[in-house]
Amino acid sequence: MTASTLCRTAAKSRIAAACAVAVAGTLLLTACGDQTDSGSEAGDVTASKSGAPLFDKLPEKYRKSGVIKVGTNAEYAPMESVENGTIVGVDPDIAEALGKQLGVKFEFTSGSFDGLITALNTGRHDVAMSSITDNKQRQEGLDENGKKLGKGVDFVDYFLAGTAVYTKKGNPEGIGSIEDLCGRTAAVQRGTTYEEALKKQSKACTEGGKKAVKIQSFENDTEAQTRVKSGGAVAGVNDYPVAVDLARKAGDGKDFEVVGEQVDAGPFGIAVNKDNTELRDVLKEAVDAIIADGSYQKVLDKWGAATGAIDKAAVNGGK
Template sequence: MTARSIRRTTAARTRLAAVGSLAVAGALLLTACGDQTDSGSGSSTSESTDKASTAPLFSKLPKEIQDKGVIQVGTNAEYAPMEYVEGGKIVGVDPDIAAALGKQLGVEFKFTSGAFDGLITAVNTGRYDIAMSSITDNKQRQEGLDESGKKLGEGVDFVDYFTAGTAVYVKKGNPKGVKSIEDLCGQTAAVQRGTTYEQALKDQSKKCTDGGKKAIKIESFENDTEAQTRVKSGGAVAGVNDYPVAVDMARKADGGNAFEVIGEQYDAGPFGIVVDKQNTQLRDALKEAVDAIIKDGSYQKVLEKWGAQSGAIQAAAINSGK
């Protein structure tokens, strides 16, 4: 979800785009971040109290979350294996990591899926307590800046829990002989709108024209499924995505016969849990919880379950993205 690479360059499912797009498009699409799909119902106060008796970090949470027993999570569930819908439920790496965090914190993490480029705005407005959707931690998002450095929004804090880079994928058999992102000059490439890997394509396109070559024709779609379909049909020579998402897609789509990933990941960077800058207590509690699940081994078990070990980190960090 270098994400959603949800790094949703940040360059690069990164489910992991520039903050300007998030701030502007997020404001327009906030209503699109509605309750399309969720991962379960909220816990009652009594259930939360029971959990608290065995949860070592429950007391670290803000009082309002202790009382609710729930952390509301915004996501864009279209980035297998990071987060996607299966059997009407949101599953994947991020929901499983969240479940492990919930055991440490004594609360339920309730995921709701909506538009990716509205997630940060939705956290800032209080619609969600956090966003967890293969979102790349970078300075633009931290500071609420657009591509030119202009201040557009408040910005957010990140609790970094995973690392991933950008990947280029092509139709199986690589009919155009693409070897790297540099080969996309003058070609058509598909990508999800509002992601860091969309920005990666824009950056590469500028390098193309600066070097006397033709720009990349970038086709941006609201969701990643549309971008994949464009590549599969041959309408786009390649797509760009988070590395773990692209690898999983190449392995599973049409039994492994639809796509292939070109080369290794590049521009690796951290995925972070998005928290409003004013909510430092929740941010710090989440960091402690990430460190706790790394220490007790449950974090590694989640990554092994989903084949995402390449993204493992040794310790949580706050705003480590560049």
């Protein structure tokens, strides 16, 4: 999800399939100020080290480069999106705060969501930070049927979010919750936890003697939103903070509304290669540090995402 930006809402719950396609044709955008490749110069690293309490705990690779490369999918305001050519949002701002603890810069590259974990495990990125729900499927590298597809990833949990249903403004079909989607058409982004939530609900519908949900899955969330707005789907499903932000901002608040309460709340995590345990552990320390010093809460308050606050980081806390 190099320009001046870091300074920008929960179950995705966006769950990127562990087997996803490699990121191609990504848009390179960097979070915050003067985050450029010059971070590899000795002078930059020395400057970064000054006043950064966790710098010495970083693996040598990052102490030398002064940079942690982040894969994201910048289509989920307020978590991460592109404004005026730069990536902004909750995740970039949290990364900026983490960078102050670690003495390095977080450089964000935006690509397809369902390719983030593959790109991470092939070394294209050092971490992935994109409203990614931490769950056992991703941790263990499994597909939706439990088949082993890869080694999986570790997560450093930093936020809590659930799934929400949104409709056209005025809710013309009278949808009150995800249970009301039996026999109806719903739009969603492919490879996300909320797509899985729709599949789970569809199964519950048929087991209860009702018609299955007609699920329309799209490559990106913008297409799903367009489908709902045009009336091609009675509702869309998304992360709760993203759905709330969408309802507040799209069409100046005239396009959509959120119905019912968020369900299946779970943690968002920073994904890290399972072999990179040193980086994983120091990231956990850094998340705890920004929670303790108040900078974490300031970021959430800035973006209207305070409902997702946690009081302590965790490693692989998702179920």
